[in-house]
Amino acid sequence: MKLAEKVILGDVRALGRAISLVENEHPDKHALLEQLAPHCGKAMVWGITGSPGSGKSTLIDRLLTHGESHRKLAVLAVDPTSPQTGGAFLGDRLRMQSHAQDQRIFIRSIASRGKLGGISSATGDAIKVLDAAGYELIIIETVGIGQSEIDVRSLADVLVLVLNPGSGDSIQLLKAWIVEVADVFVINKCDKAEANRLSADLDFFQSLKMPTAENGRRPVVITSATLDKGIDELWRTLLNCQDNLVANGSLRDRRARRIQEEISDLVAAKMQEELTRFMNDTGIVEKLSASSLGGGKSIYALRDEILSEFWKDFYKSQ
Amino acid sequence: MGMKIRILIAKPGLDGHDRGAKYVARALAEAGYAVIYTGIRQSPEAIVRTAIQEDVDFWGLSLLSGAHNELFPRITQLLRQQGAGDIICFGGGIIPQQDVPALKEQGIEAIFTPGTPMQEIIDFIEANRHRVRAA
Numbered sequence: 001m002k003l004a005e006k007v008i009l010g011d012v013r014a015l016g017r018a019i020s021l022v023e024n025e026h027p028d029k030h031a032l033l034e035q036l037a038p039h040c041g042k043a044m045v046w047g048i049t050g051s052p053g054s055g056k057s058t059l060i061d062r063l064l065t066h067g068e069s070h071r072k073l074a075v076l077a078v079d080p081t082s083p084q085t086g087g088a089f090l091g092d093r094l095r096m097q098s099h100a101q102d103q104r105i106f107i108r109s110i111a112s113r114g115k116l117g118g119i120s121s122a123t124g125d126a127i128k129v130l131d132a133a134g135y136e137l138i139i140i141e142t143v144g145i146g147q148s149e150i151d152v153r154s155l156a157d158v159l160v161l162v163l164n165p166g167s168g169d170s171i172q173l174l175k176a177w178i179v180e181v182a183d184v185f186v187i188n189k190c191d192k193a194e195a196n197r198l199s200a201d202l203d204f205f206q207s208l209k210m211p212t213a214e215n216g217r218r219p220v221v222i223t224s225a226t227l228d229k230g231i232d233e234l235w236r237t238l239l240n241c242q243d244n245l246v247a248n249g250s251l252r253d254r255r256a257r258r259i260q261e262e263i264s265d266l267v268a269a270k271m272q273e274e275l276t277r278f279m280n281d282t283g284i285v286e287k288l289s290a291s292s293l294g295g296g297k298s299i300y301a302l303r304d305e306i307l308s309e310f311w312k313d314f315y316k317s318q
Numbered sequence: 319m320g321m322k323i324r325i326l327i328a329k330p331g332l333d334g335h336d337r338g339a340k341y342v343a344r345a346l347a348e349a350g351y352a353v354i355y356t357g358i359r360q361s362p363e364a365i366v367r368t369a370i371q372e373d374v375d376f377w378g379l380s381l382l383s384g385a386h387n388e389l390f391p392r393i394t395q396l397l398r399q400q401g402a403g404d405i406i407c408f409g410g411g412i413i414p415q416q417d418v419p420a421l422k423e424q425g426i427e428a429i430f431t432p433g434t435p436m437q438e439i440i441d442f443i444e445a446n447r448h449r450v451r452a453a
Binding site: 015020023024084090091100106 | 372
């Protein structure tokens with residue numbers, strides 16, 4: 001039986017393998033995604049983001065225990081890749097191992113592979129594989145991030161930002177663009193001092209009524225993942241959020257935007273690849289750069305010259 | 319493009335001493351592999367499901383409690399039952415030399431006891447990477 005057929009039937013080993021294929025840019029990847037595509041588009045996708053050690057993995061572990069209404073749940077946990085060696089220490093699932101034997105739950109660790117947006121470029125494709133395998137809810141845990149890594153926004157239906165007490169004053173919230181795109185705020189580790197202060201800072205932030213805000217005031221849920229506090233409320237808030245997105249039509253808009261972004265990224269990446277190959281094969285940059293050394297043509301003029309050569313070559317080869 | 323080697327480092331049983339497992343996991347990550355660490359006190363069933371979900375090529379078991387003769391073979395046996403017997407297995411920890419031949423017979427292909435230079439484990443992986451299924 002073909003890999004795609006096994007994935008659609010929910011074979012866990014095939015699913016593990018299929019995610020490896022999309023992660024590694026395997027030659028069979030396009031064919032696989034092609035076969036899976038008709039089975040995609042049903043899963044809810046939640047993104048959980050926040051700084052390192054804010055409790056994302058433990059919160060997901062707790063949320064999974066509240067997912068009994070769902071037949072199949074999956075987690076994609078992204079951890080950073082070493083920029084030096086390309087290796088990765090993938091330690092998120094350690095916090096979720098109590099679910100390792102639950103047949104409904106599939107957890108997969110993913111290395112970020114040098115992408116700085118908090119997820120890896122394979123995450124979007126891994127979501128498609130899980131979606132086709134019938135997972136109703138897919139939770140993405142980003143790399144621990146800070147202020148502006150918002151790539152997960154385009155992949156997730158609902159985005160949760162996990163904050164901790166004592167992680168800075170209201171100025172930190174005003175600077176961080178990630179707060180703009182979150183649908184739900186979680187104040188985790190609420191047993192720590194200054195949880196009320198962070199809650200007040202968030203209230204202040206939300207009272208500023210940004211004209212661009214999509215949904216106005218967004219929910220704030222106060223939790224302690226290790227003490228299992230507030231998890232019920234978080235689970236209900238997230239389901240509610242998803243329902244609202246369906247009801248007011250913005251889920252459709254978000255998913256349309258997601259697909260548009262994915263397509264334009266793919267086209268841009270392909271173009272970049274073609275262009276890089278052209279420049280490497282012809283050595284045109286090296287050849288033309290001489291005419292800019294020590295005065296002469298501007299680099300912009302040279303750019304246009306190189307591009308016009310590229311297009312000539314491109315159309316010739318089509 | 320080649321497939322990135324994925325390695326699971328797992329601690330079965332009740333033993334909570336994971337300095338060695340963390341050291342090996344980190345060192346293998348620094349050597350350029352993608353390493354998944356399960357944490358301590360994992361059941362054989364949980365480790366096997368993890369290995370399959372994570373689609374690993376190798377897995378290393380670490381145990382210091384003396385239960386290796388029970389737990390290591392149990393895990394390789396479960397993996398074979400699940401059709402994942404092709405994952406290459408190694409082990410480490412406090413393992414008496416006289417236990418090693420029996421463990422090897424059960425499919426734990428190499429045993430690295432305390433004091434083993436890290437390079438030996440890396441050499442083992444490199445020497446066996448040609449056996450990793452091309453997918």
